[in-house]
Amino acid sequence: MGTDMLSRCNQADSPVDRFISVVAWNISTLRPPIFGFVPYNPILGETHHVSRANLNVLLEQISHHPPVSALHATDEKQKIQLIWCQQCVPKFNGKRQLKLLSRGETYEMNSPNLLIRILPTPGVDWDGDVRIRCPENGLEAELHYGHKSFLGLRGSHRSVKGKILETSTKRTLFEFNGNWDRTITMKDDTSGKLTVIYNAEEVYSGLKTPIVNDLQGVRSTESAAVWSELSEALMRHDWEKANETKNAVEEKQRELLRERESKGETWVPQHFTLTRNKDGVWDCLPIHQWVPPAPIIVPLS
Template sequence: ISHHPPVSALHATDEEHNIELVWCHQCVPNFNGKRQLKLLSRGETYEMNSPNLLIKFLPLPGVDWTGNVTISCKENGLEAELRYGPKSFFGFRGSHRSVKGKVYETATKRTLFQLNGHWDRTVTAKDNNSGKSRVIYNAEEIFSGLKTPVVNDLKGVRSTESAAVWSELSEAIMSQNWEKAKEAKNAVEEKQREVLRERELKGTPWVPQHFSVTYTKDGGWECSPIQQWVPPAPIVLPLS
């Protein structure tokens, strides 16, 4: 929704269960911004920040999430603090892809649940009163059930859809044709630069189609979705 500063936005809704997710962030390379998960039928809004994405090349290449995340809900007076912790550089300390944290009452700071696990495996919640633990997140169950996106309406796929813009690059990567992938990537980037130059020559401001964006004098920004519900898309991800 914005190139300077680089801001991306996501708006997802589930009308059947009255759930809305708003996710706006700026990658520089940390993800600065906030997410909102709304349980509309309960009148609850959960605000949260994002952990930092860590990309490592040595001693072994890989990615990890690091940092602290706070999730808060003013309506029910609850907060959660999560700590994403990677291993140290040489792998002697820390736990790979670990998540630790707690859920507590905002007013009294009384801890209700202790959270522990790994974001690529399972996360458990231990009830401080009963001492009982249960699995609240299972990555294998979630990701094993993911389906391949399906094109429901080919004519409805616009030229600006990510799947269309990056189609040649995706095909080249899938076929492991790295030279073609490089050419396709450069072609997309150069086309976008050309579009930007034309817009600047005409003095046409960039206006996002689905989000409203406001900027502050100190370089800050706020974004919000224009539509209450996300309309049906030509490319869908089957849930069953």
Template sequence: MVTGAGNDESRIVLTKPVALEGESDIDYTAPNPLQLVLSLFKNVMPGSDLSRFQLPPIFNIPKSQLQCFGESVYCIATDMLSRCNGGKSPHDRFIAVTAWSISTLRPLIFGVAPYNPILGETHHVSSGNLNVLLEQVSHHPPVSALHATDERENVEMIWCHHPSPKFHGTSVEAEVLGKRQLKLLNHGETYVMNSLNLLIRFLPGPGTDWVGKVKIQCQETGLEAELCFRSNSFLWRRGNHRSVKGKIFDSSSLQTVYEIDGHWDRTVGVKDISNGKLTIIYNAKEVISGLTAPIVKDPKEVWPTESAMVWSDVSQSILSKDWEKAREAKKVVEEKQRELLRERDSRGETWIPKHFTVSHSKEGGWDCSPIQKWVPPAPIVVPL
């Protein structure tokens, strides 16, 4: 944990990113988490939309969902983006992008979740030459935008996420709508991909996993990938746990050029169909192991909308396991949000994002475009 110096209003609380199991030095889970979770949903009807569902702090980890999205980009032990940019051929780069997309997944903890970001909340962090900026551009429905740039590598990322969680009786599944773009500007290539769904399973055994299918497309090279991510089956077959299988193919001929197989929390390999050669393209222990928390480089430059500042009192109370204080602190944050909404409504004002332009259509859903070409360096940095 890192706490910025200053009075209560300027306190900044940052914690280690979510990494592989067994690496966390803090236990966030409450006793009997399954019993607590089931009691939480006892009055919720199957099929209910949970996007407005408020969790008590005992079910929260001490960070916002914006921070979790950001960590999947800037908290990484291996420079996967440089590999994407450094690929000598379109095939090399596409394989590297596929590996990078897998690297954005993190194992999750059953029974706890990050805070729902408030409207206008931001998270701004730098890791080396990579500058990352996120903003919560809509509260109901929740929509998060991410812009990340590396001027040295000439790489840009633009994400737009709209989670839509629903209760299904024995599970909760959050469909993460929106798209992710990775632009390798030196090569004139844009890779577009979707996000996986988050599955929280209560019965027959509790667990939290990423599931579904990811499609990666590069229009400039004509290459595509289809990846299928699976969780444990009801028969508890270990082989399916966090497995990923798929293929990379030429979109014009539909000819498969590579097959992908492995487990995203262990290793993933790619097999060249032309010669049968198998290469490991992703090793979770090397990429998302031993991660450290960001630190505050310049407290005076941290925006008041920064996630680590907005939720600092709640996070500090959770870390201290002072649940009554955490409830009060969370209530203060949420009530301030409601008060600002009432003030805007009374003046007939519509809130406008500061860092993104946002659009929505029935066909395409939500779309976010950054206002600035390059993300500036941040006052919060990842130690290298």
């Protein structure tokens, strides 16, 4: 099975070891993006509710224009809470928090940018700087995601470099280097000791396809339900039916919008409260403290 990087964040007794685990988990959230035509265009209010062991995850599409997604994930056994709110515009704006509730620690972080290329060959990659900060333990991390240059003559594909430092003194404690789709090695700046803190193969290997465990519990807003006919048409290579189904879903959304506008109503998310600052950055707070177990599960083995 894939390595449970999130649970590790709460298991270490040392604040430094917990911070290192958070850095490794943050790197593990990246996946190689796929470039090409995507027929699924998330609709307003679309949700995805899934569980893996004790981790329950709930996502909701809280805005259509611009596209903004909110995520709330909790593990009551480990006392872990995740809150993400992000706007994908190829630069991922928004706020991400990982809370280790039993430790009294909150880790705040941003996301790298999504780099889209058309020339010399079409493709996408992760790029830019990420900062992870935990005020309670006085540590922060700086990560830089790199990519090859325009012609592929400079840079390293899917590279990540960075360091962990004390916030108060800015003294570097650890440096790390590697590739986020392979391995990341960390060097202790005091002893010079090298340690592999992340191995992508261990994380990816054995991951299972989600299965429906409780059909009656699946919401009508669940992604799998919203796009079921489209998915079936794509698997049959029935492009005409796929296009017809996609248009039907989107036309239904336009009808609901016209109906709300005629009544002077504003759409309100079911699972989050929203704020938006003067710079246009969205933030969200989950309505409920814990995410309940989902009708869709990811098997452990």
